[in-house]
Amino acid sequence: MKTKTxxxxxxxxxFLLIILLSVVGATYSNKLKQDTENILVxxxxxxxxSRIMLLSLEDSSGKAVKKFEINLQNQENNISEIGxxxxxxxxxxxxxxxxQKKSDSLILGAIRKxxxxxxxxxxxxxxxxSEVAKExxxxxxxxxxxxxxxxxxxxxxxxxxxxxxxxxxxxxxSESIKQIASKNYSERVHLESHSEFGQLAKSxxxxxxxxxxxxNSNLAKLMMEKKRIETLINNMHDPVIGLxxxxxxxxxxxxxxxxxxxxxxxxxxxxxxxxxxxxxxxRMLIQDLKMLESGNESKPKPIKIYANNKEGYFEKxxxxxxxxxxxxxxxxxxxxxxILRNITEYKELDFAKTNFIATVSHEFxxxxxxxxxxxxxxxxxxxxxxxxxxxxxxNSIKEDANRLLxxxxxxxxxxxxxxxxxxxxxLPSDPKEILLFAIQxxxxxxxxxxxxxxxxxxxxxxxxxxDPEKTTWVLTNLISNAIRYSYENSVIYxxxxxxxxxxxxxxxxxxxxxxxxxxxKIFDRYFKVPGTKMEGTGLGLAISKxxxxxxxGNIKVESEYGLGSTFTISLNS
Numbered sequence: 158m159k160t161k162t163x164x165x166x167x168x169x170x171x172f173l174l175i176i177l178l179s180v181v182g183a184t185y186s187n188k189l190k191q192d193t194e195n196i197l198v199x200x201x202x203x204x205x206x207s208r209i210m211l212l213s214l215e216d217s218s219g220k221a222v223k224k225f226e227i228n229l230q231n232q233e234n235n236i237s238e239i240g241x242x243x244x245x246x247x248x249x250x251x252x253x254x255x256x257q258k259k260s261d262s263l264i265l266g267a268i269r270k271x272x273x274x275x276x277x278x279x280x281x282x283x284x285x286x287s288e289v290a291k292e293x294x295x296x297x298x299x300x301x302x303x304x305x306x307x308x309x310x311x312x313x314x315x316x317x318x319x320x321x322x323x324x325x326x327x328x329x330x331s332e333s334i335k336q337i338a339s340k341n342y343s344e345r346v347h348l349e350s351h352s353e354f355g356q357l358a359k360s361x362x363x364x365x366x367x368x369x370x371x372x373n374s375n376l377a378k379l380m381m382e383k384k385r386i387e388t389l390i391n392n393m394h395d396p397v398i399g400l401x402x403x404x405x406x407x408x409x410x411x412x413x414x415x416x417x418x419x420x421x422x423x424x425x426x427x428x429x430x431x432x433x434x435x436x437x438x439x440r441m442l443i444q445d446l447k448m449l450e451s452g453n454e455s456k457p458k459p460i461k462i463y464a465n466n467k468e469g470y471f472e473k474x475x476x477x478x479x480x481x482x483x484x485x486x487x488x489x490x491x492x493x494x495x496i497l498r499n500i501t502e503y504k505e506l507d508f509a510k511t512n513f514i515a516t517v518s519h520e521f522x523x524x525x526x527x528x529x530x531x532x533x534x535x536x537x538x539x540x541x542x543x544x545x546x547x548x549x550x551x552n553s554i555k556e557d558a559n560r561l562l563x564x565x566x567x568x569x570x571x572x573x574x575x576x577x578x579x580x581x582x583x584l585p586s587d588p589k590e591i592l593l594f595a596i597q598x599x600x601x602x603x604x605x606x607x608x609x610x611x612x613x614x615x616x617x618x619x620x621x622x623x624d625p626e627k628t629t630w631v632l633t634n635l636i637s638n639a640i641r642y643s644y645e646n647s648v649i650y651x652x653x654x655x656x657x658x659x660x661x662x663x664x665x666x667x668x669x670x671x672x673x674x675x676x677x678k679i680f681d682r683y684f685k686v687p688g689t690k691m692e693g694t695g696l697g698l699a700i701s702k703x704x705x706x707x708x709x710g711n712i713k714v715e716s717e718y719g720l721g722s723t724f725t726i727s728l729n730s
Contacts, residue, residue, distance in 0.1 A: 229245075330358070391410045396412040468501075474495070582625075583708065585621070621728040642668040663723055666721045682696060
């Protein structure tokens with residue numbers, strides 16, 4: 158329980174008991190007052206009236222009767238006891254007779270008897286009411302004493318416990334502070350965790366823990382470790398740059414200094430954002446850090462850097478360094494480390510591979526085209542009829558030539574992708590026309606399996622910003638794949654719809670679908686679903702993705718194994 162709550166409850170209870178004591182005292186004082194007033198007003202006054210009336214009977218003057226009359230009237234208005242009314246009426250009757258026969262001793266005796274009876278009744282009432290008043294006084298003494306005792310006990314408890322509850326934690330904290338001042342950083346305070354002093358003790362223990370951690374760290378050891386780390390970083394063949402949470406350069410090895418084309422004094426200790434104003438390389442390196450702050454971090458691409466009189470390619474890796482401070486729970490970002498790995502050798506090999514593939518593919522196209530032309534000539538009936546075996550051989554040669562031509566075409570497209578030289582002609586294009594061109598290109602293939610197309614394309618679809626040739630190639634590839642993996646006499650659903658500022662073109666088949674473990678791999682180069690007997694190079698979907706991405710669009714797949722697949726391309730309208 159918090160100290161404030163304890164004080165509030167203790168003082169509040171004491172205050173309530175004081176109010177109770179006051180109420181009890183006032184109540185019983187009022188009752189005693191009422192009892193006393195009843196005795197004085199009702200009974201004492203009757204005794205006084207009776208005394209005066211007795212004295213008036215002994216007075217022989219003319220005023221005696223009048224005085225008797227007045228006191229008798231007062232008595233008639235002051236009747237309060239049982240039997241007093243009848244006695245007073247009898248006294249009135251006798252007094253009326255007495256006024257006529259003053260000399261009658263019998264009447265005089267009756268009057269005195271009546272007066273004594275009244276006095277006796279009121280004396281008994283006084284005794285009875287005194288007993289009631291005594292009982293009221295006893296009750297008042299009891300309850301006032303009880304309330305006072307409870308007030309005393311509570312006040313005594315507060316007096317004994319409250320100062321110790323406040324003083325003891327302060328004393329303990331004071332002693333612990335003295336221990337900390339004496340460099341005894343292992344000192345800890347253990348107090349109730351829910352009180353204010355418990356929270357203070359927790360903060361004190363956190364401070365002591367941090368002081369102990371700092372005290373246990375040896376400065377010479379830290380300097381040695383710092384020197385060792387700096388030596389390791391400087392001996393790395395890859396450029397390494399370290400930044401703090403405010404993007405201030407705190408270290409950079411020799412390789413990094415070389416590619417920056419500056420000196421250590423010009424780089425280290427300066428803010429990277431200020432350096433980026435005059436250094437394009439620095440601006441390129443911290444670009445993804447700004448994206449991190451905005452939540453748009455993307456995968457970095459290889460960087461081409463000209464340094465040491467030669468061109469090199471580097472792959473950037475950014476490490477975000479976070480720690481959990483001692484005594485805290487939340488992590489805190491303290492800096493970034495940028496590592497540039499030299500991939501020039503691998504990039505040159507990749508260029509050589511790409512050039513080789515492009516050269517071979519280009520050289521293959523000419524003889525393949527010649528083979529296709531020769532096959533067409535042989536199929537001409539004017540040259541001469543062919544037997545069944547010759548026709549089958551020609552069909553086989555034609556299929557192989559078409560397959561090789563498609564393969565070389567995909568290889569040439571892939572060389573564009575790998576070299577980053579995808580040539581695009583972005584124009585406002587009608588998505589319906591692009592879809593119809595793709596359908597026309599695959600109609601023969603669909604007719605062979607008796608597959609129908611179901612087209613859903615509203616007339617108000619806006620034009621898209623796209624390369625018509627590349628987009629048609631992508632749709633043709635998607636529809637061709639749908640035909641290849643669909644069953645005979647099935648339907649392929651082609652849909653064009655607008656979603657926000659995008660236009661989506663979907664190709665849905667009812668084939669076997671894609672197993673869940675392969676869905677994330679189908680856009681990889683040279684990947685083919687294991688176990689399939691379908692022909693293909695494994696490049697079509699990879700090239701399609703690159704073509705759509707280059708246009709600022711997106712391609713995705715939704716598939717349920719056994720029910721078919723849906724490929725959707727999204728383009729900017």
